[in-house]
Amino acid sequence: MIWKQNNINLDRLSDVAQIFANIFSCGDVVILKGDIGAGKTTLVSSITSLLGTVDVVTSPTFAIVNTYEIYPKVKGLNKIIHVDTYRLDHLNEVYDLGLETIFDEEAVTFIEWGEKIEEYVDKNHFVIEIDESQPEDRNFVFQIKGEIPRDRQNKIEDELVRGGWENYG
Amino acid sequence: MNILSIESSCDEMAAAIVKDGKILKSSIVSSQIDLHKKYGGVVPELAGRHHLELVNNVVQSALDESGMVLADIDLFAGTRGPGLAAALLVGSTAAKSYAYAMGKDFVGVNHHEAHILSVLLEHENVEFPFVSLLVSGGHSMVVIVDGLGKYRVIGQTIDDAAGEAYDKVARLIGLGYPGGPLIDKLALQGNPKAFDFPRPMKDEPTKMSFSGLKTAVKYALRDSENAKIEDVCASFQAAVIDSLISKTRFAINKLNSEKLKTTAVAIGGGVAANSHLRSQVKTLSDEFSIRALIPEKSMCTDNAVMIAVAGLIHYNLRGPDGLGVGIDPGWKISDL
Numbered sequence: 245m246i247w248k249q250n251n252i253n254l255d256r257l258s259d260v261a262q263i264f265a266n267i268f269s270c271g272d273v274v275i276l277k278g279d280i281g282a283g284k285t286t287l288v289s290s291i292t293s294l295l296g297t298v299d300v301v302t303s304p305t306f307a308i309v310n311t312y313e314i315y316p317k318v319k320g321l322n323k324i325i326h327v328d329t330y331r332l333d334h335l336n337e338v339y340d341l342g343l344e345t346i347f348d349e350e351a352v353t354f355i356e357w358g359e360k361i362e363e364y365v366d367k368n369h370f371v372i373e374i375d376e377s378q379p380e381d382r383n384f385v386f387q388i389k390g391e392i393p394r395d396r397q398n399k400i401e402d403e404l405v406r407g408g409w410e411n412y413g
Numbered sequence: 414m415n416i417l418s419i420e421s422s423c424d425e426m427a428a429a430i431v432k433d434g435k436i437l438k439s440s441i442v443s444s445q446i447d448l449h450k451k452y453g454g455v456v457p458e459l460a461g462r463h464h465l466e467l468v469n470n471v472v473q474s475a476l477d478e479s480g481m482v483l484a485d486i487d488l489f490a491g492t493r494g495p496g497l498a499a500a501l502l503v504g505s506t507a508a509k510s511y512a513y514a515m516g517k518d519f520v521g522v523n524h525h526e527a528h529i530l531s532v533l534l535e536h537e538n539v540e541f542p543f544v545s546l547l548v549s550g551g552h553s554m555v556v557i558v559d560g561l562g563k564y565r566v567i568g569q570t571i572d573d574a575a576g577e578a579y580d581k582v583a584r585l586i587g588l589g590y591p592g593g594p595l596i597d598k599l600a601l602q603g604n605p606k607a608f609d610f611p612r613p614m615k616d617e618p619t620k621m622s623f624s625g626l627k628t629a630v631k632y633a634l635r636d637s638e639n640a641k642i643e644d645v646c647a648s649f650q651a652a653v654i655d656s657l658i659s660k661t662r663f664a665i666n667k668l669n670s671e672k673l674k675t676t677a678v679a680i681g682g683g684v685a686a687n688s689h690l691r692s693q694v695k696t697l698s699d700e701f702s703i704r705a706l707i708p709e710k711s712m713c714t715d716n717a718v719m720i721a722v723a724g725l726i727h728y729n730l731r732g733p734d735g736l737g738v739g740i741d742p743g744w745k746i747s748d749l
Contacts, residue, residue, distance in 0.1 A: 302571065302573070306423065342498075
């Protein structure tokens with residue numbers, strides 16, 4: 245399942261974030277790909293505040309893992325886990341950090357520079373790719389990896405269509 | 414009183430022994446010594462379970478350097494947060510285990526508070542309140558220190574930390590790691606006015622933002638082929654430090670407006686080793702005729718000495734922590 249949306253101006257990023265906030269729920273793992281300055285942290289920050297956290301979402305590059313509480317729970321969601329593997333050079337560092345222990349059924353987990361550990365995420369997950377088309381414009385690719393229930397998939401597709409995304413099969 | 418402290422909030426595994434919170438007996442930081450040569454084993458680039466392999470060696474190394482044995486230690490301190498859970502667990506649990514085994518007390522320390530209080534080791538008669546600028550790879554914040562254990566976060570970054578901006582810009586330019594010292598060095602030979610990089614959040618005195626600056630550097634490099642790297646570094650550095658200084662100035666003015674005279678301006682964290690920041694903070698202190706509390710460069714980056722200093726202060730204020738106290742990866746300094 246590949247969906248795309250091209251040449252979105254950065255001032256419309258919150259519209260993109262709103263679609264994702266409608267889609268993601270407890271237990272989801274979302275991998276973000278894109279170059280430095282593409283807007284990965286900005287997008288996660290925007291989705292995260294829409295999901296209900298009151299904290300300022302900052303870059304997790306140095307901390308590697310930041311966790312934001314959602315209180316009271318929103319639809320069973322009690323936290324957002326924001327991971328950044330930018331500083332990891334080898335897959336074994338993922339094991340050393342114990343990252344497999346952070347996935348949480350009551351959280352949505354975002355992983356920036358997630359391509360480095362995607363092979364390690366055996367769980368069903370989503371992928372968002374952000375590519376700079378112009379300094380102020382971005383192309384987005386959204387993928388569903390693995391099997392998800394049919395009714396959920398339908399809901400996701402409805403959201404994407406409503407948000408102006410195009411299906412590339 | 415001899416305090417043995419362990420710091421492992423992120424990449425570094427560090428141990429130190431400090432007597433009476435003032436006299437430095439030893440300080441070991443895993444990345445700065447050749448543990449491989451000394452004890453065998455691998456020094457990892459990043460934190461995690463490798464910390465577990467390092468911790469006893471680093472502690473033994475601190476004991477050896479001080480000429481002490483475990484029985485000479487009166488109090489054990491460990492970082493409880495904020496930081497990476499897997500890393501914090503190792504240092505904090507080790508400190509508690511040593512305390513339990515030796516029948517001595519344990520005290521848990523907040524990493525940010527330790528950075529702020531580290532200036533007490535090197536400066537006599539520090540008075541409150543003062544303003545502290547804490548800048549590292551993971552954090553950028555301006556804090557009003559009303560007293561020991563009393564902190565108000567006045568300004569902080571809404572996206573990237575200042576040190577992270579240095580490292581990412583260094584990567585864009587093609588310099589090595591860590592980027593901060595390399596950019597600092599090149600900036601000395603460049604023109605800080607060559608590029609007019611943005612000062613984000615100029616009108617928001619309590620917010621810093623460095624994410625857009627990184628992008629601005631990216632376009633400057635792309636659009637001006639003949640750009641001198643030194644000029645890019647100098648202009649970038651000027652933009653970062655300008656922002657940091659203006660937020661710090663705001664906090665000093667805020668504190669003065671509360672009729673609580675600011676006694677000093679302090680810096681801490683890895684970016685506090687930056688030469689331009691150090692000189693600008695000195696200038697800022699002159700502007701207000703207050704003290705500048707600038708730590709030695711070795712005290713700016715993560716170390717265990719500051720954990721011992723803050724640990725003893727808390728021990729004297731509120732006594733020991735029970736061995737049941739856990740880590741807190743998101744521990745905010747305002748919640749102390």
